[in-house]
Amino acid sequence: DITKSRIDAWNSDTLPIYEPGLDEVVKQCRGKNLFFSNDIEKHVSEADIIFVSVNTPTKTRGLGAGKAADLTYWESAARMIADVAKSDKIVVEKSTVPVKTAEAIEKILTHNSNGINFQILSNPEFLAEGTAIQDLFNPDRVLIGGRETPEGQKAPQVTEDQIQRDLAMNKFDWDHPVHLQPMSPTTTKQVSVTWDAYEATKDAHGICIMTEWDEFKTLDYKKIYDSMQKPAFVFDGRNVVDSEKLREIGFIVYSIGKPLDGWLKDMPAVA
Structure with missing residues (x-):
């Protein structure tokens, strides 16, 4: 623990x-x-x-x-x-x-x-x-x-x-239970700001696209994917990226108004 x-x-x-x-x-x-x-x-x-x-x-x-x-x-x-x-x-x-x-x-x-x-x-x-x-x-x-x-x-x-x-043998042998608790908001830095998209996505679990800026269409998503935690998620709230190309790279993509990614369909929390 x-x-x-x-x-x-x-x-x-x-x-x-x-x-x-x-x-x-x-x-x-x-x-x-x-x-x-x-x-x-x-x-x-x-x-x-x-x-x-x-x-x-x-x-x-x-x-x-x-x-x-x-x-x-x-x-x-x-x-x-x-x-x-x-x-x-x-x-x-x-x-x-x-x-x-x-x-x-x-x-x-x-x-x-x-x-x-x-x-x-x-x-x-x-x-x-x-x-x-x-x-x-x-x-x-x-x-x-x-x-x-x-x-x-x-x-x-x-x-x-x-x-x-x-x-x-009348004994216990499973001796290392794993029990993770979320960090308190007061002990962790919740928000950080950076001007570089590649720095912002490094070691991230997911990306949320909330605006229709052209910059998001031209980013090197393979480079971004390689630097992220896996599985890597993209939530496209404006439908500005090519979801199929991102899936070919390896992303799990959720786009507004489009069918769920096949990976997401199997997740129990979505059922």
């Missing part, structure tokens, strides 16, 4: 939550094969299997507000994993998420893979408050889903073997 106070609480004698049996398990395993840390990037880089458990609240604004799940934290986690990973990873979603979330996260990881292979699995929890520890050690079922490819079929077996070893 990135919140130091939360990690300090989990490393203290007074745990931040109460669950029957949890205190005994944590005290028995902590420092041996169960560790709480906010050095997320280090542990993600070292891990072979990464379990991601982050908040997925209901969206409060934009498309799907009040109904769709907000996958901001999941997307942030995926981008961080892609940034720090130096070897192949199995990424397991544990959060309560909509259908096709794994596919959407796979796209983000693939766009930022730098040659690293990621296998995305779904492993939903079947734990009830008050009996979570009992349910964990004595599950009536364990579901692990992945792609029906040779690599995708191998990944669940690797994860299942690890879970079986953990349960058989």
Whole structure:
């Protein structure tokens, strides 16, 4: 977790939550094969299997507000994993998420893979408050889903073997939960101004075109794409750029009054 106070609480004698049996398990395993840390990037880089458990609240604004799940934290986690990973990873979603979330996260990881292979699995929890520890050690079922490819079929077996070893040894071994929270507006600079379009788009996730200036028609979008985070988005609010040419470069394009980009159609938050 990135919140130091939360990690300090989990490393203290007074745990931040109460669950029957949890205190005994944590005290028995902590420092041996169960560790709480906010050095997320280090542990993600070292891990072979990464379990991601982050908040997925209901969206409060934009498309799907009040109904769709907000996958901001999941997307942030995926981008961080892609940034720090130096070897192949199995990424397991544990959060309560909509259908096709794994596919959407796979796209983000693939766009930022730098040659690293990621296998995305779904492993939903079947734990009830008050009996979570009992349910964990004595599950009536364990579901692990992945792609029906040779690599995708191998990944669940690797994860299942690890879970079986953990349960058989009566211990925990998934020890680096990733939980990202948005930075406070008071601690981050929200807006910066630059006169250079290439500087403005460097390391950006998306571009919003809000005016019909001719300058936007003649920019070197290949150069811009190469300098951006991936996947790279273009929201053309004035229909001034050639969306098909941008898609050929690799952009995901959303243009006013035009059909959704094929990539966007598969995103669960849009459904």
